[in-house]
Amino acid sequence: MKNREWNNQVKQVLDGDRELESLSPELRREAEAARRLLLEAIDRRPVTLSAALEARIMARVRGRATARWPRAWRWLSAPTIPRWAMLVPVAAAALFVVFSRGGQQIDRQPQAQAGQRDSVYVRFELYAPRASRVALAGTFNRWDTASAPLVRVGKDGMWTVTLALPSGQHQYGFIVDGRNWVPDPAAPTVDDGFGRRNSVVSVNTINGRIL
Amino acid sequence: MDHSGAPSDGSVVRAVLSGDVDQFSVLVRRYRDRYARYATQMLGSIDAAEDAVQDAMVRAYTHLAQCREPDNFAGWFFLILRNRCFAERRRTRWESDLENIGEVAAPEQTESALERSELVEGLQRALQRLTAEQREVFVLKHVEGLSYEEIAGRVSTSVAALKMRMHRAYDRLRELLEAP
Numbered sequence: 001m002k003n004r005e006w007n008n009q010v011k012q013v014l015d016g017d018r019e020l021e022s023l024s025p026e027l028r029r030e031a032e033a034a035r036r037l038l039l040e041a042i043d044r045r046p047v048t049l050s051a052a053l054e055a056r057i058m059a060r061v062r063g064r065a066t067a068r069w070p071r072a073w074r075w076l077s078a079p080t081i082p083r084w085a086m087l088v089p090v091a092a093a094a095l096f097v098v099f100s101r102g103g104q105q106i107d108r109q110p111q112a113q114a115g116q117r118d119s120v121y122v123r124f125e126l127y128a129p130r131a132s133r134v135a136l137a138g139t140f141n142r143w144d145t146a147s148a149p150l151v152r153v154g155k156d157g158m159w160t161v162t163l164a165l166p167s168g169q170h171q172y173g174f175i176v177d178g179r180n181w182v183p184d185p186a187a188p189t190v191d192d193g194f195g196r197r198n199s200v201v202s203v204n205t206i207n208g209r210i211l
Numbered sequence: 212m213d214h215s216g217a218p219s220d221g222s223v224v225r226a227v228l229s230g231d232v233d234q235f236s237v238l239v240r241r242y243r244d245r246y247a248r249y250a251t252q253m254l255g256s257i258d259a260a261e262d263a264v265q266d267a268m269v270r271a272y273t274h275l276a277q278c279r280e281p282d283n284f285a286g287w288f289f290l291i292l293r294n295r296c297f298a299e300r301r302r303t304r305w306e307s308d309l310e311n312i313g314e315v316a317a318p319e320q321t322e323s324a325l326e327r328s329e330l331v332e333g334l335q336r337a338l339q340r341l342t343a344e345q346r347e348v349f350v351l352k353h354v355e356g357l358s359y360e361e362i363a364g365r366v367s368t369s370v371a372a373l374k375m376r377m378h379r380a381y382d383r384l385r386e387l388l389e390a391p
Contacts, residue, residue, distance in 0.1 A: 004382065015359075036330075039353060042334065049257070054239050054240060
């Protein structure tokens with residue numbers, strides 16, 4: 001296979017250490033290609049694990065806690081149960097795990113379609129006078145950085161986009177120039193688990209309100 | 212307690228260590244999904260990530276007395292999960308994981324998203340062919356959005372070493388993604 005290495009200046013752009021505009025036209029094209037190939041193809045959708053996970057973990061934790069007791073005490077205190085009777089709760093637990101795993105993965109239902117009737121138009125705005133492009137990514141578009149670009153309004157540096165959001169709470173952020181994640185200064189935020197903040201908007205379609 | 216009235220990680224850890232085993236479920240609920248995306252990207256499938264989180268949680272409980280900073284349970288748990296992910300990668304060949312990539316990568320096919328979904332899927336496959344160290348730095352920086360300095364603090368490595376690792380990852384990804 002032919003060895004293909006990006007120019008070091010292109011790597012610095014990917015790292016966020018160098019501005020795209022500082023490159024020669026040829027390197028700029030290479031950097032833009034690198035961004036498309038690597039950064040814009042990243043899947044940033046949040047992952048939610050199975051609802052049954054907590055029960056499974058705690059069953060193992062309690063089992064370990066019990067295992068720490070002296071064996072003699074367990075032998076004296078444990079009620080005598082026929083071996084076949086112990087299979088009943090084990091089988092029930094197995095069935096629970098098997099059937100509960102069906103819905104454990106990321107919700108793959110397209111949210112936009114599901115919310116077509118009961119959705120509210122929400123206008124997002126960001127003041128970013130130096131940005132050359134701004135996009136909106138969130139739980140409502142599966143953190144797709146390409147599907148909701150903002151449009152510059154006038155010359156004062158304001159960017160905006162309006163989306164129809166279904167009822168519920170949504171997390172989101174702005175992506176400035178394809179690489180800088182910026183929370184919405186006008187909205188509350190939550191910890192994303194890695195020290196950054198995601199903005200939060202709650203939509204109530206019954207009253208047509210944004211909470 | 213924090214301002215919301217929820218017990219702090221430190222007080223929950225101390226309660227568990229003093230014998231209240233059920234309190235551990237507070238930590239499970241709090242952190243079960245926090246690093247799920249990291250584990251999924253590292254291991255190539257949600258099922259593998261779930262197994263890793265489960266094992267890491269049980270391991271955290273077993274060694275809870277060794278958690279030196281109970282109020283930083285999250286950071287300590289991340290390191291346990293990270294070790295689990297690396298061990299899993301050493302144990303399994305990447306080829307076996309490729310069968311599961313679609314589970315992580317296939318987004319909804321809406322409008323003209325087909326081309327993007329192909330790019331996303333291609334990148335997911337290529338990521339699984341990096342070394343675990345290269346993949347981790349790529350995931351933490353570009354998926355989780357951490358800076359090099361933040362990553363260095365988490366995984367106890369220098370920024371220079373991380374950048375070298377990342378730059379090799381960029382080249383390797385290009386090699387894989389542009390191969391005919």
